[in-house]
Structure formats: structure tokens, C-alpha cells
Amino acid sequence: MEELLSILEELHPEVDFETETGLVTNGIIDSFDIVTIISEIGDRFDVVVSAEYITPENFDSAETIYDMIQRIEEEE
């Protein structure tokens, strides 16, 4: 989780990712950010997030992203 938060904060230092729950729905992160996040996740967690996982529900908060990573890890 810490790792993930650091990825996010690098991207948008001005956002409080621990409380924000509308990253996509409120338009805080855009498609470019999502791709950057995914490639960082690939680097640091060694998890491949394929396109079908990119949904607003999965990316709306740090928590949901973290859940998603764990789900993918479990499946693999």
C-alpha cells in the first residue's frame, strides 16, 4: 500500500490519495495517468494489469487499486 501511495503521489503531489475516493469519477486522474500507474505497478509489484481491469470502479481510490492488484496476484 505504501508503495502504491508513493506511485500516486509522485504523479499528483497535490492530491490526498488516502481519502480521495473519486479519482476517475471526479476526473482527478486521466487516461495518461492510469497508463503511468499501470506501468509503475508492473515495475514495482511485478503484476500485469491488462486492459480489462481498467474500470472506474478499480481505479477510483488507492484502496480499490490496491484491492485490484491483490486480486490479480491471487489469480496468477
Add this chain to the structure above:
Amino acid sequence: MKNFLKITISLLIGIAGLFLIQRIFLPKYTKDVVEGSFIEEYYDDKPDHDVVFIGDCEVYENFSPVELWQKYGINSYIRGSAQQLIWQSYYLLEDTLKYEKPKVVVFNVLSMKYNEPQNEAYNRMSIEGMRWSMSKVNNINASMMEDEHFVEYVFPLLRYHSRWNDLTSDDFTYIFDTPHESFKGYYMRIDEKAASNVPEGPALTDYNFGENSYYYLDKITKLCKDNDIELILIKAPSLYPYWYDQWDKQMVDYAKEHDLTYINFLELTDEIGIDFEHDTYDGGLHLNLSGAIKLSDYFGQYIIDNTAVTDRRGEAELSAKWDKVIAEYNQEIENQKKEYNITD
């Protein structure tokens, strides 16, 4: 219940409003293009005419019912409109027969030359004034140009909506009723413009009238026969549009075949006494009042001599009505004299 009332009232207001707007936007034909109102005026006249003319401007500018009345006691009406196409004449006749059975119907054959719809504006002027009936519906369907829509005849506002920047005070003054512009369907002009060198018509590739034209001429003939009406085909003495000999022959043949009278007044101009120096107001296209009087005198005599039409000047009620028209007619002559600076 409350909702129902609300909706009903809104609908009523809405429809009434649109109706009012439509009335405002309809062209009133009170200035310049007065012919647009002729078709509608017929319904205000008592329908017991002995002679009814149908056709284009060659009837409504060349014959004067007032003259026919004054001189012969013939009670006649002209259901003419600008560039009235032959099926429009047919449907107007159908429409007329719903109200009355004249003894004689006179049809001017110039429109035989048009086999297809020609012009949206003239369609409007011929059809819009008709009362709604199947005749009008069929007339519209037969007349529409490619870019016209039936619904625009039902709701003419859809056709005339873009008049919003040409509306004049007349559109509001005559919102429900436009003043009469014709004298029993006659359009009077008293000014003169001599006909000088009317050109021969250019050679045509095909002189035969179209199938559609004949189809409706047959229908007119049949309608008259079925109703015991004498149909007289005429070609008015207008020099232009050019009336070809080949066309004339077809009409002569048609009349013979169907046992009808066909009179080509172009051949009788000398006998009638029409002088194209003075008897036309637009160089031979149409006669002015003096020409129309001469033609009416001649044709009235023919009708009295050859048809069942009789002199009705003895009928007091009818005479009284005509007297009113005659007064307006004379007034109009005075007005036009002033307008065109004519002194006798």
C-alpha cells in the same frame, strides 16, 4: 382530473395559438399578386351559376361576367387561377359540382401543353383556396413538385413560416378574411400596352399533348357528360404563349371525336373586333377591360344562341346582387383610371 383539465386547456390554447399564427403567416394576396385569392372567393357567391369557366389566366383576364350579365343576363362565374394546370381545372370542376350544376362549363385548353407539375407558387395559388374535400386532396397529390410535402398543404404555416420578416400590416388586418379582389372571378385591368411583333413560337420536337393532359381532358369531358353539362372548349385570343397549329388540330379532332364545341378565338379576332393596339394591357398576353368586353359580347351571343342558358335579368333577387357587383366594378374602373392616369 386536475391534470386532465390542465392538459386539455393547454392543448386548446396551443392549437388556437398555432391557428392564429398560421392565419397571420398565410399570404393575403391583397396587393400585386391578387390572383392568389380568387379560388377562395367562389365560396362566398351563391352557387346557382349557369356558366362556369375553368382554366388559367386566359379565362380570368379575358372574359367579364359582369358584361355577360349586363348585356345578356347570363349568370356566370370564373374559377380561374394563374397557370391552372389541367388536373387542377378538373378537380376545381369536381369541387364546383358539389355546390351547383351549371348548364355550361367553359374550359380554356392552353393548359393541355403542361403534362407535369410546373411551379410550386402557382400550385399554391390554385389549390390553397379550395375547401377541404377529396377533390382537394387528389388535386394536391396530382400537383406537388418534388420538394413539396402534403403536410405543408394541411398546415400551410410550415410552408410560409419564413415570411416572418416580410409580414406587413395587411397580414394582421386581414387575418381572418381577405377582401374580394375579383368580379365573379374576373381580374380587371384597364391600362393599355400594345402588342407589337409577337414572335412565332420556336419549333418543338413533339407537338403531341401529353398522356396526362389527355387523361384529365377525358375526365373533364366525362364529368360534364355524366352531369348533363355542355362542355365548351375554347382557346382564348391571347397571342402568347404561342398556340401552335398542330396543337389546334389536336383540339379540333378531340372536339369532333367527343361531340364537343371547340372555339379558337385566335382565328376570330377580326370578327370580334379585338384591336391588339388598344385591347391588351401587356402586349398581347392578356386582354384589358376593353378587350374583355368585346370578347364577352361575342361569346355571350354565342351562348344565348347555342346553349340552354337563358336571360335571367328578370329575377329580382339575382339582379339586386349583380347590381352590387356592378357598382363595385364601376368603382374599380374609376380607381384604375386614376391609377393609370387615363382620361376618356
Add this chain to the structure above:
Amino acid sequence: MLFASYEFIGFVLVLFALYYLVPKRCQWPLLLIASYVFYFLANPWYLVFITVTSLTVYGCGLWMGKIAATQKEYLSKNKENLSKEDKKTYKNQMKQKKWRVLLLGLLFNLGILAVIKYTNFTIYNINSLLHIFGSKARIGFIDILMPMGISFYTFQALSYLIDTYRGTVEPEKNVFKFALFVSFFPQLVQGPISRFGDLSKTLYSKHKFDGKNVAFGFQRILYGYFKKLVVADRMLIAVKAIIAAPENYQGAYVFVGMIFYALELYADFTGGIDITIGIAQVLGIEVTENFRRPFFSKNIKEYWNRWHITMGTWFTEYIFYPISVCKPMLKFSKFSRKHFGDVIGKRMPVYLASFVVWFATGIWHGASWNFIVWGLGNFVVIMISQELEPLYRKFHNRFHVDGHTSYKAFCVIRTFLLMSALRTFDCYRDVPLTFRMFGTIFTNWNWHILWDGSLLSLGLSLYDYIILAVCVVILTSVSLAGRTGSVREKLLKKPYPVRFVIFYGLLVCIIIFGAYGIGFDASQFIYNQF
């Protein structure tokens, strides 16, 4: 049948009446019949294309569904005796199978689209190449029937296919229901491109007559016609005049044309979508919004999140993401970071994917270079603004302009002008000419035409310009009012007579000021020959 035709209005009104008269279970079949009739009336042959697409995609969907079901069953049956590794291999196997089905469906239907839309464009380009290399040989163009709305319904069908592959939607079992999803007539011609998961929620359900919903639907339809007939079609007259005579209309005219074209396109497209969504709403069906006040965007990226939204998401979800997060791309990302440095390297995948997306967006709009150049123009502008972002931030921090209304307004106007300028490509439909004409805005200094009456030569009278000005004010106010919630809901709070006057007035405005029909031309009535 165009939206703005008596036939269409009659068709829709009859459908509305039938829809609420037939038994509720017949409502969606009625819509299917109506949609096919609508398409049939346009051209009977179109039905062949849309049926083929519907059937193939439906079939592939079922097939993938079956594979998924087999997988589930197998896994639950052998829950105990399979190792984690085994499960993984099995899953991958099945995924491969599904992938092949998906590919089949995609290639087949994109193939149809490509052949129909791009054959002549390809021939054109081959001919140009032949010309460049001095050959006199030319390939003749082929007369291909282009089914109305094929780009839209193909994309809509394919989104279903990909969603089924991804498992985000359950495959539809009923072929007729699926056929309705592909052919639903209000959105057949110009979108929105609905997702199955969204549209199917309300498309097949039984709908009771709901007065408020129906009234709202009609209000939206009216507003749509207002935009289309009063604003768009009126502006179109001037736009056409300017485009038709590039040698006469240069400099400030081009600028006027550019602004008018942007507004015309907006009014026409959003108006059409309003009609679509309004019709669906009367039917009780919810269609995804396609616009969110795009002209209030502060930058191009935001603009593309608010203009033609369903197309944007389609490209993002089905092209941009798959390309930018696929394994080869991640490898490429690592590679480029090593060789170009961290900053640029990181962005390479995104840029590459964006390039593909914008090229595709361009060519999707139409098979010609002007659309491709337009698409890539958007790409360039977005990339530049992305790269300049740090610079902007510095600027903002230095001058503290960020929250200021005037600065926001500046951004909005800048974005509007930029987007309008890009649109001139699809206005003139000729790339070199567009560049030349655009150049004249700066070289031909003739701004006096804006006030010396020259604009009256474009086919619009002074009154028309006044109407347009009033309309722009109305559209802007409605948009502004919409920022804080549905305008119709707000109006609902007003007394009934007020609402009646507003919507009745709107109707009367459309009827009177709409630029439709045979313009009544008094001169036509002047008595000349007969």
C-alpha cells in the same frame, strides 16, 4: 428519413402511441420492428449489412459465453484435484480460445467496415502514388453501398464483443434482443455509441407510461430540433457560402467561417443527440450522454472528455488502454526508458498509443486525408500541452492565476479557438487548401468585413444574424444553468403556466424561425408570364 423530416416526426409519433398501447412485453419487439422498418425505408440493402453484423457478433458472444461457462464448470468440478499451476494453465488455455473467437468477430466486422469505408480511399492513395512515380495507370473507383450509420453500429456491436470477452457483460441469449441493441433506431445514425451493459438495463424492460419522463423526453426533443433547425441549419448557409468560394472569402471570412462551423457542428451534433436521447426517454429508455458542455473545457484533453464522449471512451477503452498496457508495450517502455531517459521513456507508450488512437479517430470520421490530418492535429496539440504542463504550473505558481475567473475564461476561449481551428480541416475537406485559407486569416487583414455589411453577402440577412446572436445567448445560458443540475428539473419547480409558455414558445420558434422548407420567396410570386 432524416431527423428533420416530416416522415421521421410522423414515424416517431406513431411509434410513441403504439409503444404505450401494445402489451408491455411487446414493447421491445415493437422497437426492433420499428428500427428495422426505419433502416429498410432508408435502403432495403442496408438490412443485409446490419443483420450480418448482428448475427456474427451475437454468435461470437454466445461462443465466448459457452467457453466461459465450460471453464467455470470444469474449475468448480475439479476444485480439489487441481493445483494452482494447473488452474492457471487451464485458464490461459481457455482465454486463448476466447481470444480466437474475439479475433474472428473483430476481424470479420472491422473487415466489412474497412472494405466499405476505405476501399476507395485506398484506391485514391494508390493512384496518387502512381502519379508521383510517373505512371499513367489508374485504378477505377468502386461503387460501394455505404450503409447509414455503419461506423456507429459496428463500434457498438464490437464494444459488446470485447466486453463479453473481458467478462464485463453476460452474453445475450436472445438474438432478437441483441439485434435491437445493434439497430436501436434513434442512435443508429449518429450515436451515441452505447455499451451493452448500459443500454440493456432499460432497453428490454417493460415501461409504464410515466408522464414526467415523457414530458422531459419531449422537452429534450424540442430543444434538439431548436438547435438543429434554428441554429445549425441557419449557420450552415453562411458556412457553405464561405467554403464554396475560397477565392472570394479569405482572411476574416475564414475566421468567421471557422467560428460558425464550430458552432454549427455543435448545434447540429448535440441537437441530434438531444433528439436521440429525448426519443429514448419518451420510450423510458436511458441512453448514455454524449456531451457535457464541451465548449466550457479549459484544455483540449478535457474537451475530448466532454465532446462525443461515447466515441472517446470507445477509443480509450478498446484501443488506447489495450495498446498502452500490453506486454510488448511495457517492454518497449522499459527499453525506451533505458535509451531515452526516464522522462521521455515513460511517456513513449502513451504517445505511441495516443498516436494510434488519434489516427484511428481521424479515419473513423471519414475516409480522407483531411480527417486524418485533423485527428493527428489533435494528437499534436494534446502532446504539446502535455509537455508544456510543467511550464504552465510554474507560470500559475508565479502569477497566482489559477483560480481566477478571467484566467478560466481565457483558457475556455483558447480551447474553443484551438478546436475550431482544427475543425477547419473537415470544413474545407482539402488539406493544402485549409492551410492556405487558414494562413489568410493572418495575411489578409480585412476585419472591416465584420461591421461593414459584407457578412450580408453570405446568404443571411441582418435578422438572421440577430436570431443567431439571440440563440447563442440562449444556448450559452442553458449550458451554464446545466452546470448545477438538470435544467428541466429546475423548470419543473416553476409554475405550470411559465413552463407552458417556455416550451410552447420553443415550439413556435422552431416552426417559425427554423431554416427548413421551401423558403417563401415573395419574388417567386411575381406575376410574369401567366
